[in-house]
Amino acid sequence: xxxxxxxAAATPQPFFITPAEVFSEFSHHHPSVARINNGxxxxxxxxxxxxxxxxxxxxxxxxxxxxxxxxQPGMLRSRNVIKDLINADHVDEVSIVDNASxxxxxxxxxxxxxxxxxxxxxxxxTVMFHCAYGAVKKSVEAYFVRAGGYxxxxxxxxxxxxxxxxxxxxRQALEKAKQNGRSVRLAIxxxxxFMPTVVMxxxxxxxxxREAGIDxxxxxxxxxxxxxxxxxxxxxxxxxxxxxxxxxxxxxSAAFLYCRKSNQSSALHHPVVTHQYGNGLATESSWIxxxxxxxxxxxxKILEFVNRFEGGIDGIKRRNHDAxxxxxxxxxxAWGTHLGCPPHMCSSMVMVGLPACLHVSSDQDSSKLRTYxxxxxGVEVSIYYRPPKDGEVGPLTGYARISYQVYNKLLLLLxxxxxxSGKYLSLLQPKAxxxxxxx
Amino acid sequence: MQHEYPRxxxxxxxxxxxxxxxxxxxxxxxxxxEFSHHQQRVARINNGxxxxxxNxxxxxxxxxxxxxxxQPDAFYFNVLRDGITASREIIKDLINADHVDEVSLVDNATxxxxxxxxxxxxxxxxxxxxxxxxVLMLHCAFxxxxxxxxxxxxxxxxSxxxxxxxxxxxxxxxxxxxxxKSIEEGKSNGRKIRLAIxxxxxSMPSVVIPVKELVRICxxxxxxxxxxxxxxxxxxxxxxxxxxxxxxxxxxxxxxxxxxxSIAFLYCKKSTSSSDLHHPVVSHEYGNxLPIESAWIxxxxxxxxxxxxAVLEFVNRFEGGIDGIMKKNHDxxxxxxxxxxxxxxxNLGSPPEMSAAMIMVGLPSRLCLDSEEDAVMLRSHLRDRxxxxxxxxxxxxxxxxxxxxxxxxxxxxxxxxxxLAKCFIRNEKAVIKVGAGFHGITSVFCRLxxxxxxxxxxxxxxxxxxxxxxxxxxxxxxx
Numbered sequence: 001x002x003x004x005x006x007x008a009a010a011t012p013q014p015f016f017i018t019p020a021e022v023f024s025e026f027s028h029h030h031p032s033v034a035r036i037n038n039g040x041x042x043x044x045x046x047x048x049x050x051x052x053x054x055x056x057x058x059x060x061x062x063x064x065x066x067x068x069x070x071x072q073p074g075m076l077r078s079r080n081v082i083k084d085l086i087n088a089d090h091v092d093e094v095s096i097v098d099n100a101s102x103x104x105x106x107x108x109x110x111x112x113x114x115x116x117x118x119x120x121x122x123x124x125x126t127v128m129f130h131c132a133y134g135a136v137k138k139s140v141e142a143y144f145v146r147a148g149g150y151x152x153x154x155x156x157x158x159x160x161x162x163x164x165x166x167x168x169x170x171r172q173a174l175e176k177a178k179q180n181g182r183s184v185r186l187a188i189x190x191x192x193x194f195m196p197t198v199v200m201x202x203x204x205x206x207x208x209x210r211e212a213g214i215d216x217x218x219x220x221x222x223x224x225x226x227x228x229x230x231x232x233x234x235x236x237x238x239x240x241x242x243x244x245x246x247x248x249x250x251x252x253s254a255a256f257l258y259c260r261k262s263n264q265s266s267a268l269h270h271p272v273v274t275h276q277y278g279n280g281l282a283t284e285s286s287w288i289x290x291x292x293x294x295x296x297x298x299x300x301k302i303l304e305f306v307n308r309f310e311g312g313i314d315g316i317k318r319r320n321h322d323a324x325x326x327x328x329x330x331x332x333x334a335w336g337t338h339l340g341c342p343p344h345m346c347s348s349m350v351m352v353g354l355p356a357c358l359h360v361s362s363d364q365d366s367s368k369l370r371t372y373x374x375x376x377x378g379v380e381v382s383i384y385y386r387p388p389k390d391g392e393v394g395p396l397t398g399y400a401r402i403s404y405q406v407y408n409k410l411l412l413l414l415x416x417x418x419x420x421s422g423k424y425l426s427l428l429q430p431k432a433x434x435x436x437x438x439x
Numbered sequence: 440m441q442h443e444y445p446r447x448x449x450x451x452x453x454x455x456x457x458x459x460x461x462x463x464x465x466x467x468x469x470x471x472x473e474f475s476h477h478q479q480r481v482a483r484i485n486n487g488x489x490x491x492x493x494n495x496x497x498x499x500x501x502x503x504x505x506x507x508x509x510q511p512d513a514f515y516f517n518v519l520r521d522g523i524t525a526s527r528e529i530i531k532d533l534i535n536a537d538h539v540d541e542v543s544l545v546d547n548a549t550x551x552x553x554x555x556x557x558x559x560x561x562x563x564x565x566x567x568x569x570x571x572x573x574v575l576m577l578h579c580a581f582x583x584x585x586x587x588x589x590x591x592x593x594x595x596x597x598s599x600x601x602x603x604x605x606x607x608x609x610x611x612x613x614x615x616x617x618x619x620k621s622i623e624e625g626k627s628n629g630r631k632i633r634l635a636i637x638x639x640x641x642s643m644p645s646v647v648i649p650v651k652e653l654v655r656i657c658x659x660x661x662x663x664x665x666x667x668x669x670x671x672x673x674x675x676x677x678x679x680x681x682x683x684x685x686x687x688x689x690x691x692x693x694x695x696x697x698x699x700x701s702i703a704f705l706y707c708k709k710s711t712s713s714s715d716l717h718h719p720v721v722s723h724e725y726g727n728x729l730p731i732e733s734a735w736i737x738x739x740x741x742x743x744x745x746x747x748x749a750v751l752e753f754v755n756r757f758e759g760g761i762d763g764i765m766k767k768n769h770d771x772x773x774x775x776x777x778x779x780x781x782x783x784x785x786n787l788g789s790p791p792e793m794s795a796a797m798i799m800v801g802l803p804s805r806l807c808l809d810s811e812e813d814a815v816m817l818r819s820h821l822r823d824r825x826x827x828x829x830x831x832x833x834x835x836x837x838x839x840x841x842x843x844x845x846x847x848x849x850x851x852x853x854x855x856x857x858x859l860a861k862c863f864i865r866n867e868k869a870v871i872k873v874g875a876g877f878h879g880i881t882s883v884f885c886r887l888x889x890x891x892x893x894x895x896x897x898x899x900x901x902x903x904x905x906x907x908x909x910x911x912x913x914x915x916x917x918x
Contacts (some may be wrong), residue, residue: 008603016687030510041511043739049508059700060497062478063489066830068819101737102720109719116564135737139721193769213795245738253739271719272546272553273587286906289549291701295554295740370518417683 017308025305028408034379034413037222038403039197039349040378042246050300052251055294071293077285078299082256085313086240087231093265095257095285096296098220101135103241103257105189105279107218108143110268111186115147120185120339122148125177127214128172128188130182131156131195136188136220144186152177156193158386159340159351159396162295163201170205172213184214189366191235191242193219195384197266197349197401198341206236216264223247226254226306226313227347228322232258238265245295247348247405248313252297257281309406316406320348324404327413328352331402340399349403353396358400369398450715454861465756471751482827487645487671487797487857490694499749500699503742519741523734526747530704534688536681543705543730544744545718548670549583551705552636552691553776555666556591558716559634563595568633570596571626574638575662578603579643579688584636584668600625600632604641605832607788607799607843611649618653622660632662637685639669640676644832645797645855646789647676654684664712671695672702673762674754675795680706686713695768695796696761697750699743705729768858776800776856785843790854799832799859801843801850808833808852817852828854876915 017025025045029035033042053077058180059066079094088094090431097103114120126144128136130153140151154173157165177184183189187209192204202219207380209217218239226247231239239260244250259265259281268281272288306313325343328350332338340351360366381399389395406412465473473493477483483491503522507514527542536542541651545551562568572594578601588599602621605613619795625632635657639650652668657665666687674695681898688706694697707713707729716729720736754761766909773791776798780787788799808814815829821827832853836842842849 028505028508031515033510034512035510037512041507044508052545057476060476060492062481062483062828064482064485065822067489068822098720098739099737101722106722108721113594114563134723135721138723138725142717142721142725147560243592243738251739251740260883269590271557272550273556273583273590274549275582275586277586288699289547290691291546292699292740294741312590374513397742433579 016310018326021308022406023103028376028406033374034380035376036402036404036413037380037382038380038405039227039246039401040380041253041357042243042250043059043407044249044251044404045300045305047065048249048251048298048305050055051371052294055297056292059292059294064198066406073172073298074288075293076298077298078254078286079282081299082244085225085230086242086256086258087233088258089233092260092280092282093261094230094260095259095270095282096299097255097257097270097285098239098242099218099245099253100133101139102221102257103239104136104139104218105143106257106268107186108139109271110264111149112143112147113148113267114185118148120147121183122155122180123150124148124185124190124238125150125152126186126318127152127154127173127177127184129154129156129193129200131158131193132188132190133220133222140188147420150182150184152182156198158196159200159338159353160198160343160345163204163345165197166202167204167208167272170208174208174214178212184212186218187214188218188220189237191230191240192223192347192349194222194402196340196351196386197223197347197397198351199347200347202235202237203241211234222255223347223349227349232260235257244302246301249302251295251298252381254299257285260323262439278288288317305391315347320344320406323349323408324348324402326411327404329400337396348405349401351399351401354383354400356394356396356401360396366398390434396419444651450738454682464758469756480826481822482825482829483857484856484858485828485830486641487694487696487855488830490691490696490698491702492693492697492699493753495753496697496749497591497699497745499746500742501775503745504740507740507742514527519745520734522745523741524724526744527701527704528731529747529751530692533673533678534690534704534706535681536706537681538709540707540728541706541713542708543733545689545701545703545705547693547701548581548668548689548691549587550719551687551703552587552666552668553591553719554705554716555634555687556587557719559597560591560595560714562633563592563597569596569631571598571630573598573600573630573632574636575602575621575625575632576602577601577641577648579606579641580636580638580667581642581670587625588636597633598630604646605644606644607786608646608793609790611652611793614648615656616647617651619656620893622656622662626660632660632668635662636666636668637665639683639690640687640795640797642669642670643830643855644799644834644853645671645794645857647798650683653805656910658684671795671797673704675765675797677765679760680708686710692747692750693743697753698746702743702747705733714838765796766889772796772856773883775858786843786845797855799853799855801845802831802852802854803847804845804850806852814852855903857908 003254005394008040028046065428079091083091083094105321120236126140145151147246152173154169157169182325189202190200194201206217217237217239221240221242224242226242230242238260238387241255245253261270270281273286274289276287278282306316309316322352325346328339331352335355337353337355356361360369363385366385370383373381384399386399388397473495498757523544527539527544531539531542532602534551574588600621602618604617606613637650638648640647654665665685667683667685669688669690671694673690673692686708689704693701707716718732722735722737724732724735754764757764776787780801782804785803802808805901811833814833818831821829832855834851834853836849877909
């Protein structure tokens with residue numbers, strides 16, 4: 001183990017983690033898979049897995065003692081670490097839950113009660129982008145629509161060239177709602193959209209919501225922490241959730257739900273009710289029956305890990321961003337395509353247009369291509385089908401969402417990708433016109 | 440290796456050693472290895488709360504965890520769903536359900552209660568139920584279930600009937616009679632009982648409830664649906680969901696069925712309403728049925744739900760499998776409970792046939808346990824000072840005239856003894872520790888009584904076998 005890790009947080013780090021140590025930390029990854037889908041299910045280094053095991057063993061050793069003496073203080077420590085990372089005012093504003101899906105269910109259940117208890121009226125609306133995560137859309141259906149609410153979907157322009165294009169669409173959707181006399185009770189905004197992936201101008205979107213008098217603003221930042229800058233006071237939303245296991249190296253699974261202190265925030269409840277019911281969401285969430293809380297208790301150890309890297313988590317974010325943009329641009333050049341958005345709207349992930357000759361013309365095609373790349377070439381990458389709009393001539397309909405995390409090796413990945421895409425395209429030879437590759 | 444310690448009073452004199460058992464079944468040494476991660480000095484007689492998990496199952500769990508971490512996307516697409524289905528198939532057979540679609544895996548009984556009650560809440564909100572329609576539960580229902588009723592039923596305008604169960608209890612008829620009375624009261628004023636929540640084995644105080652009969656009564660009385668909270672059941676009593684006949688039945692597998700934390704099954708009898716049950720954490724699987732919804736509730740560690748096949752392998756290493764384990768647990772806990780009750784001149788909270796792997800033992804009245812706080816303090820003291828982990832129940836005296844007495848006064852406290860036979864510290868050591876614990880605490884109050892108790896312990900121990908020097912010292916110290 002890196003002996004300098006002990007002094008990580010307190011003093012400037014003279015010796016940073018070496019590439020060999022990084023390799024060792026992720027040696028449990030499948031050695032022959034080019035893993036460029038970190039945005040999907042995240043990753044966790046060996047040292048954190050070991051720390052997590054120790055916690056699991058402590059529980060198994062004497063669970064009653066652990067429950068009475070260690071669990072709550074441990075959860076509070078984790079929450080305090082997160083509070084500092086996200087610049088929240090008070091630790092009471094920070095609850096730890098399993099994942100962003102759980103967080104959205106909590107907020108939407110609260111909305112459903114609003115309808116049931118007469119605070120909201122049938123037809124009151126929620127506004128969200130059309131590319132919101134599938135589970136979020138289903139949660140809206142299960143809780144909000146079922147209770148009588150209405151959904152306004154805002155199209156996300158893609159490919160997109162500037163923040164203004166997004167802001168304009170959002171303003172238009174709210175204007176239309178106003179004209180139709182709809183009360184918008186909740187805005188659900190992604191910080192980093194899932195598919196296609198784009199960094200949204202959340203601060204400005206929240207301002208627009210406030211101007212329009214929207215009751216609650218919820219930011220779904222599943223990809224937020226460890227990927228983009230996360231500052232609760234700056235963003236100014238009512239609710240903000242982010243997974244820690246995607247980009248912050250936590251084992252599966254842990255996420256935080258930030259709820260800005262207000263009259264409303266005390267009325268949120270975890271849907272799994274225990275004897276802690278009524279003691280505030282943060283306390284309710286830290287005990288939802290007998291289960292393994294080790295992933296949530298290991299959070300303080302994450303800081304030790306990230307601080308072994310130069311610049312800590314900020315350094316990691318910056319290097320990931322630079323590397324993935326480099327990769328994306330090289331691939332786009334090699335294929336004669338383009339990126340889905342400008343670099344400043346990319347996080348640690350980027351959308352790279354796939355050559356048209358791949359004929360990705362449906363969601364099914366994109367799934368098939370993904371499976372094929374996994375099975376045949378050992379490449380794990382998410383593929384996105386972008387439906388053509390009316391009147392468009394020869395648009396790109398397929399994009400690869402590539403990601404970069406500390407365990408990736410840029411040059412190797414590029415060579416690999418270009419190599420396999422060459423092989424793949426040659427397999428499609430009858431369909432191809434001109435192979436764009438040259439290497 | 441032959442028995443190192445006497446079991447059940449057997450002599451370890453070489454000439455009386457039994458012939459070496461075939462290696463077909465798990466040995467005591469194997470068992471010690473399987474639970475070597477337990478804190479050795481602690482007399483762990485509270486298996487009912489958080490359960491236990493053997494090393495071989497933990498190893499299987501790690502294997503699943505590493506598989507996920509190795510290539511999570513491939514795991515999600517190719518491995519996870521089949522693994523969960525395999526676990527559900529095993530459980531379906533264990534509980535005698537008709538179809539695997541009736542079996543969902545969730546984290547714990549608390550989650551299952553939230554699923555069932557959330558639906559009740561929706562029914563009120565959507566006008567299917569009227570204000571003041573009722574949910575019936577036992578007064579000793581688990582606290583989380585009570586809070587869940589508050590969160591979903593009371594908040595939505597429903598009312599609650601509590602059935603007051605007698606305790607200590609002497610027969611199933613006492614429970615059945617109280618239950619019928621409460622239903623009558625509940626139905627007065629024209630209230631409709633929409634759901635009855637019945638424990639199979641109550642938590643505190645712990646008693647095995649005649650669920651089959653109570654479910655039958657519910658049906659006869661026109662109660663719409665019945666939910667059996669059997670958190671403690673599987674691995675502790677026989678579970679036959681068709682025989683019990685409830686609409687919903689939940690049990691934790693991490694309590695008495697050796698699974699790691701945490702996993703429970705929620706059985707939902709096939710019907711029109713069962714399709715309207717949803718997991719409160721909504722994913723893209725919403726609408727595909729509760730078993731499928733529950734099998735993916737976002738990115739998390741599902742490994743504890745995948746190890747059920749490994750658990751089955753483990754229990755089948757015991758003679759008689761899970762049935763054999765259940766019988767041994769029951770026999771030993773009853774024996775231990777009787778031993779303590781006799782030593783103290785107190786009582787058992789229920790007859791042996793109404794206990795499974797846990798039993799309530801009356802505490803000497805001289806302990807003067809007057810409140811819930813006293814019970815919590817006693818428990819902490821036993822843990823910290825005597826390394827005994829045992830939950831303590833404070834019995835509120837409803838009518839002092841009818842309370843149970845020992846020779847010094849009313850019995851107001853019970854301990855809940857629940858341990859896995861052979862799995863941890865051996866019986867006698869646990870009993871001595873428990874006795875020592877109580878002696879230490881009560882030494883201010885009743886030296887005479889506890890001295891008598893320990894005389895009894897010493898005698899029974901001597902009859903059992905040789906004591907180690909350490910144990911004699913322990914005995915001498917406490918008197």
